[in-house]
Amino acid sequence: MRVLVVEDEKRVASAVKRGLEAEGFAVDVALTGTDGLWLAQENEYDLIVLDIMLPGVNGYRICSTLREAGNWTPILMLTAKDGDYDEAEALDTGADDYLTKPFSYVVLIARLRALLRRAGRGDLVTYEAGDLRLDPRAHRVWRDDTEIDLTAREFSVLEYLLSRAGEVVPKRDILEHVWDFDFDGDPNIVEVYVGRLRRRVDEPFARRAIETVRGAGYRMRTDGGA
Amino acid sequence: MRVLVVEDEKRVASAVKRGLEAEGFAVDVALTGTDGLWLAQENEYDLIVLDIMLPGVNGYRICSTLREAGNWTPILMLTAKDGDYDEAEALDTGADDYLTKPFSYVVLIARLRALLRRAGRGDLVTYEAGDLRLDPRAHRVWRDDTEIDLTAREFSVLEYLLSRAGEVVPKRDILEHVWDFDFDGDPNIVEVYVGRLRRRVDEPFARRAIETVRGAGYRMRTDGGA
DNA sequence: CTGCCCGTTCAGCCCGGTTTCAGCATGCAC
DNA sequence: GTGCATGCTGAAACCGGGCTGAACGGGCAG
Numbered sequence: 001m002r003v004l005v006v007e008d009e010k011r012v013a014s015a016v017k018r019g020l021e022a023e024g025f026a027v028d029v030a031l032t033g034t035d036g037l038w039l040a041q042e043n044e045y046d047l048i049v050l051d052i053m054l055p056g057v058n059g060y061r062i063c064s065t066l067r068e069a070g071n072w073t074p075i076l077m078l079t080a081k082d083g084d085y086d087e088a089e090a091l092d093t094g095a096d097d098y099l100t101k102p103f104s105y106v107v108l109i110a111r112l113r114a115l116l117r118r119a120g121r122g123d124l125v126t127y128e129a130g131d132l133r134l135d136p137r138a139h140r141v142w143r144d145d146t147e148i149d150l151t152a153r154e155f156s157v158l159e160y161l162l163s164r165a166g167e168v169v170p171k172r173d174i175l176e177h178v179w180d181f182d183f184d185g186d187p188n189i190v191e192v193y194v195g196r197l198r199r200r201v202d203e204p205f206a207r208r209a210i211e212t213v214r215g216a217g218y219r220m221r222t223d224g225g226a
Numbered sequence: 227m228r229v230l231v232v233e234d235e236k237r238v239a240s241a242v243k244r245g246l247e248a249e250g251f252a253v254d255v256a257l258t259g260t261d262g263l264w265l266a267q268e269n270e271y272d273l274i275v276l277d278i279m280l281p282g283v284n285g286y287r288i289c290s291t292l293r294e295a296g297n298w299t300p301i302l303m304l305t306a307k308d309g310d311y312d313e314a315e316a317l318d319t320g321a322d323d324y325l326t327k328p329f330s331y332v333v334l335i336a337r338l339r340a341l342l343r344r345a346g347r348g349d350l351v352t353y354e355a356g357d358l359r360l361d362p363r364a365h366r367v368w369r370d371d372t373e374i375d376l377t378a379r380e381f382s383v384l385e386y387l388l389s390r391a392g393e394v395v396p397k398r399d400i401l402e403h404v405w406d407f408d409f410d411g412d413p414n415i416v417e418v419y420v421g422r423l424r425r426r427v428d429e430p431f432a433r434r435a436i437e438t439v440r441g442a443g444y445r446m447r448t449d450g451g452a
Numbered sequence: 453c454t455g456c457c458c459g460t461t462c463a464g465c466c467c468g469g470t471t472t473c474a475g476c477a478t479g480c481a482c
Numbered sequence: 483g484t485g486c487a488t489g490c491t492g493a494a495a496c497c498g499g500g501c502t503g504a505a506c507g508g509g510c511a512g
Contacts, residue, residue: 153470417499454512469497
């Protein structure tokens with residue numbers, strides 16, 4: 001599954017790239033519109049993530065150029081929230097969906113999944129780790145067939161940890177993926193949420209699925225802590 | 227029964243939409259060819275009504291693109307009576323039938339029904355979730371064999387929720403599917419309608435079929451809230 | 453023309469959820 | 483053991499999503 005990311009802000013670009021790679025995508029990044037258009041024309045991608053404001057050729061132009069050339073690869077446009085550029089125009093030029101900055105990684109992934117599903121390449125995942133089960137689509141979590149209520153944030157954190165079950169996930173990664181990319185608050189918030197999750201999904205069941213790896217991050221046990 | 231109407235003249239589009247909704251169809255409207263193609267690819271429709279002369283991608287292109295992609299949803303083409311565009315060509319690109327403007331509802335409806343019959347989907351779909359039952363075609367809703375009166379909008383919202391029972395449906399999705407997708411009013415309208423629906427289909431029966439998933443959307447319980 | 457129904461907008465409230473912060477606990481290095 | 487860094491936790495403040503009642507306006511029937 002190949003994805004092209006056309007985005008000039010390096011921080012956003014590299015965060016998106018790393019995240020998508022973790023999801024198993026092969027990611028190319030273009031930092032200018034000119035490069036992006038070139039890459040999009042030279043290669044067959046399954047998906048294109050396209051910023052609107054770009055040096056060189058802007059996102060609209062890239063989009064309409066591709067469409068005119070008969071290229072119908074699903075395109076997700078990224079728009080800044082100040083109204084200079086318009087979402088409706090994005091769709092008019094042939095984009096398939098759009099996302100307003102700032103956005104968080106989970107939202108981005110959700111949208112990309114939706115696009116792929118539409119293109120008939122989606123496979124809906126439910127995450128499992130031992131007796132712990134999470135269904136992103138229904139937004140539900142179970143342990144031992146007991147459903148667990150989680151808030152939106154709690155759910156996102158758990159989903160992300162599950163998506164990388166078995167490996168050590170640095171706190172910074174969690175911050176970048178679950179919160180908006182430009183979040184610059186107290187990183188302690190991750191600890192707060194891990195704490196809550198433990199209280200909700202571990203303690204009542206006398207297990208420990210989320211382990212702390214001091215100095216490195218957290219690790220979701222693949223056996224759910226059984 | 228879901229229908230997509232691709233038509234750029236707003237007057238015609240909204241008239242057709244209202245007419246079809248009165249017949250019990252769930253109708254999405256696209257005002258440009260680009261949007262129409264996007265919607266047609268994104269969703270599973272039972273029927274597509276397609277104007278030929280469109281801004282963006284024209285009707286022929288949409289039709290052949292869909293067919294090439296293996297989408298065989300029945301398509302009814304609308305052609306203006308001046309002979310610039312040709313009915314024969316419509317059929318060549320993969321349309322199933324055509325209708326010359328101007329036309330009356332009666333004729334339109336008759337043709338659509340004929341198409342559905344041919345496609346073998348004339349038999350009605352009814353949605354069920356526990357003791358809640360909805361018949362799109364007859365435009366009726368029951369709970370426990372008690373019929374519930376709903377307005378057109380209320381009905382559409384409920385139908386859409388039922389069509390995705392069990393999963394979390396973002397407000398944005400509801401807006402896009404139930405309202406004209408170029409609706410840019412207050413998204414609060416969704417909350418208003420969910421509220422009304424609850425008052426009509428939940429409260430009198432002391433159940434709760436429509437759940438709120440804070441920060442994510444609404445979810446229709448598959449057991450109807452029993 | 454009048455009244456009713458429906459769809460829509462709006463403002464305000466409520467409450468849950470998120471975030472911050474300060475203090476405490478734990479683990480590690482020496 | 484001592485001291486430092488890292489992680490944990492409860493309480494409080496803040497924020498905003500979601501809900502509701504009221505009011506407006508257009509369309510349609512009588």
